[in-house]
Amino acid sequence: MKRSYEKLTVVVRQDKSIDFVVRRIAISSKIVAHPGLAVVLDKNNILLGVVTDSDIRRAYASDIPFSNPVSKIMIKRPITVLANTNDDQVISEVMRKIQMDSRHESLWVRHILVVDNKNKLIDIIDFLDAIQQTNSSVTEVTVFGMGYVGLTLSVSLANRGHQVTGVDIDESLITRLNNGESHVYEPGLSHMLAFNLNRQKIKFSQILDKDKSQVYVVAVGTPLDVDSKPDLGALYDVLEVIAAQLKLGDQVVLRSTVPVGTTRDIVIPYLESKSDLQAGADFFVSFAPERTIEGAAMAELKTLPQIIGGYSARCLKKGVEFWSTLTPTVVRMDSIEAAELVKLANNTFRDVSFAFANELALLADKYNTNAFTLINGANEGYPRNKIPLPSPGVGGYCLTKDPILFSCTPNGIRKDAVIGLSSRRINESAMLYPVKLLKKYAQKKDKRLSEMTILIMGIAFKGVPETTDVRGSISVDIMKILTSQVRKIYGWDAVIGDDELQKYGFCTAKSLEISVHQADAVLILNNHPGNVQLEIFETSDSSRLIFDGWNQLDMIEVEKVNGLEYATMGYMTQ
Numbered sequence: 001m002k003r004s005y006e007k008l009t010v011v012v013r014q015d016k017s018i019d020f021v022v023r024r025i026a027i028s029s030k031i032v033a034h035p036g037l038a039v040v041l042d043k044n045n046i047l048l049g050v051v052t053d054s055d056i057r058r059a060y061a062s063d064i065p066f067s068n069p070v071s072k073i074m075i076k077r078p079i080t081v082l083a084n085t086n087d088d089q090v091i092s093e094v095m096r097k098i099q100m101d102s103r104h105e106s107l108w109v110r111h112i113l114v115v116d117n118k119n120k121l122i123d124i125i126d127f128l129d130a131i132q133q134t135n136s137s138v139t140e141v142t143v144f145g146m147g148y149v150g151l152t153l154s155v156s157l158a159n160r161g162h163q164v165t166g167v168d169i170d171e172s173l174i175t176r177l178n179n180g181e182s183h184v185y186e187p188g189l190s191h192m193l194a195f196n197l198n199r200q201k202i203k204f205s206q207i208l209d210k211d212k213s214q215v216y217v218v219a220v221g222t223p224l225d226v227d228s229k230p231d232l233g234a235l236y237d238v239l240e241v242i243a244a245q246l247k248l249g250d251q252v253v254l255r256s257t258v259p260v261g262t263t264r265d266i267v268i269p270y271l272e273s274k275s276d277l278q279a280g281a282d283f284f285v286s287f288a289p290e291r292t293i294e295g296a297a298m299a300e301l302k303t304l305p306q307i308i309g310g311y312s313a314r315c316l317k318k319g320v321e322f323w324s325t326l327t328p329t330v331v332r333m334d335s336i337e338a339a340e341l342v343k344l345a346n347n348t349f350r351d352v353s354f355a356f357a358n359e360l361a362l363l364a365d366k367y368n369t370n371a372f373t374l375i376n377g378a379n380e381g382y383p384r385n386k387i388p389l390p391s392p393g394v395g396g397y398c399l400t401k402d403p404i405l406f407s408c409t410p411n412g413i414r415k416d417a418v419i420g421l422s423s424r425r426i427n428e429s430a431m432l433y434p435v436k437l438l439k440k441y442a443q444k445k446d447k448r449l450s451e452m453t454i455l456i457m458g459i460a461f462k463g464v465p466e467t468t469d470v471r472g473s474i475s476v477d478i479m480k481i482l483t484s485q486v487r488k489i490y491g492w493d494a495v496i497g498d499d500e501l502q503k504y505g506f507c508t509a510k511s512l513e514i515s516v517h518q519a520d521a522v523l524i525l526n527n528h529p530g531n532v533q534l535e536i537f538e539t540s541d542s543s544r545l546i547f548d549g550w551n552q553l554d555m556i557e558v559e560k561v562n563g564l565e566y567a568t569m570g571y572m573t574q
Contacts, residue, residue: 007033008123009028009034009038009039009111010024010028011038011039012039014049014070015069015071016070017066017067017068017070018059018067018069018072018073019066019067021056022066025051033124034111037051037053037124038050040071044120046119046120047078047115048074050113051074052075052111055073056073078111078113079094081093081094081115082115083114083115094127095321110126110127110328111126127328139214140214141154141162141163141164141213142166143165143166144168144216144217145218145238146167146177146204147184147219148297150166151166151177151183151184151189152184152189152297152298153290155189155192155202156301156302156326157326158201158202164202164203165205166202166205167207167208167241168206177193185467185469186297186298188298189298192298215250215322216246216253217253218235218254220235220238220256222234222235222257222258228408228413229411229412230405230408232410235256235266239267239271242271243274246275247277248277250283251285251318252286253286253288253322254286255288257290257344257401257405259409260409262340264337268311271283279312280312281314284314284318285311285315285336286309286315286316286318286336287309287310287336288306288319289340289343294467294469295462295465295466296465301327304327305327305330305331306331308330308332309333309340320332344403347403347406348406348420351399352420352423355424355426355427357371357390358390358427360374361390361569362426362433364570365571368571369570370551370555370569370570372389372568389550389551391549392431392523392550392569393474393477396461396471397461397472399472400424401472403420404420404424407420431474431477431478432481434547434549435481437545438454438521438545441565441567445543449486450485450486450487453486453487453489453518454482454521455489455490455491455518456475456479456523457512457523457524457526459492460496460526461473461474463528464527470496470504475526476504476505479504479505479506483505489505489506490509490515492512494531512533520544522537524547524553526550527550531550531552537564538561542563543563543565544563544564544565545572546566548566548567549569551569553566555568559573
């Protein structure tokens with residue numbers, strides 16, 4: 001076996017056991033150029049097959065004995081290109097072979113094996129690197145909507161080599177972004193924004209450069225009106241701009257979360273009627289839902305599988321080619337509607353699972369039972385579905401809206417909608433639970449609620465990963481509910497500064513300790529680790545309720561402190 005392969009990848013014979021190959025891959029992961037891969041060669045270095053991490057996971061899931069030879073699980077027809085293939089033809093040749101090969105679930109493979117005309121291994125190409133280096137990939141991209149979704153995507157695309165224009169109607173926001181000032185708190189974003197502005201790979205504008213873009217990505221919001229009907233006004237505004245510039249070969253990608261049917265029934269007919277072009281033939285339409293988590297978006301945009309649904313086979317192909325420049329895994333859906341449903345399904349499922357935990361907590365309250373202890377007990381050693389832990393409501397921009405969109409057509413709530421509406425109702429009831437306990441505590445202490453001062457800790461809608469986003473914040477909602485009922489409400493957050501808290505309506509003090517000592521009750525309403533500061537409560541000089549909404553404190557330790565009473569989902573000190 002030639003030494004030239006040693007730093008390239010793991011090379012094995014077909015009679016070696018699966019266990020042997022797994023161990024070799026693990027040992028070599030940090031020293032080979034292509035980790036997670038084993039190439040199976042014969043004694044003449046003729047390519048027989050490959051084994052990847054995915055093949056090993058499938059073998060494990062299928063209970064295949066790892067004592068079997070690796071030939072039992074190897075891919076015997078891996079994607080290859082001949083060594084004399086021109087660099088500019090590699091991408092098209094690989095895509096052609098993938099499309100012809102029904103084994104591949106997505107239009108993507110990571111490793112391309114370079115062989116000679118005798119199928120002898122010559123080299124290995126990282127397909128992502130090849131795509132990024134080719135001149136055939138799309139370079140001119142316009143992203144509409146510079147909110148959290150649009151900005152993180154725009155900067156990530158620019159970082160991958162695209163020439164990006166971010167469009168938004170907010171003039172002051174455009175000025176800030178062109179000055180390198182991000183309005184979104186996201187690890188790595190500010191540095192990446194400044195870097196791409198400096199190398200002129202990204203710019204921001206209120207207007208569109210005429211006939212310049214090849215790809216239009218729509219990332220504007222879809223809010224709900226007072227009747228829970230989707231407000232598609234921003235979408236229509238963007239479609240009007242795109243239609244005026246749409247030309248042959250352009251690609252339109254919907255990234256916004258919308259009710260199922262919106263792309264086919266609204267977007268495509270509108271663009272066709274305004275542009276006199278035909279979707280699927282003259283221009284290409286696809287849906288690619290955004291699924292990143294705030295606080296880790298820049299990392300997830302590079303690693304999270306991209307879901308693509310196309311209006312036609314050609315639309316799907318174009319969409320896959322574009323998104324493959326951003327992420328190594330692209331999952332093809334059977335239709336645009338299936339892609340629209342993915343984001344709604346992900347978020348509605350999460351909201352429903354949290355709703356079960358929260359309804360269980362509300363039931364546990366009738367028996368003064370700590371719901372966290374109850375659920376941890378139910379999950380302990382039980383091999384099937386784990387019950388999620390409860391929380392004082394489910395906040396955020398997506399989970400408070402998407403279950404409603406899941407229950408909607410573009411015209412409003414479906415008549416047969418049940419589960420998304422139910423989960424929202426339960427989680428909104430859970431949000432009111434801290435208020436219920438606060439009133440119960442005031443009655444217990446024979447004190448008027450109007451005489452009490454409250455401290456709310458954790459104002460961002462979540463604490464992990466960190467964010468400054470207060471859209472759908474349970475803390476802000478509870479503050480608004482209590483404002484007319486209590487004497488004063490202080491706010492504290494581990495990430496959001498006092499100036500911002502005051503804009504939202506909270507009072508602030510010079511220190512957290514001062515806020516605690518002035519409060520009759522402390523409500524911990526998000527899960528930031530900075531909320532766990534028991535030593536502040538231990539110096540208490542008066543009675544005080546500590547509502548530990550995410551079970552971050554030790555109940556026994558809190559109740560040991562003279563004057564402190566502990567509460568969480570389902571429980572309050574008697």
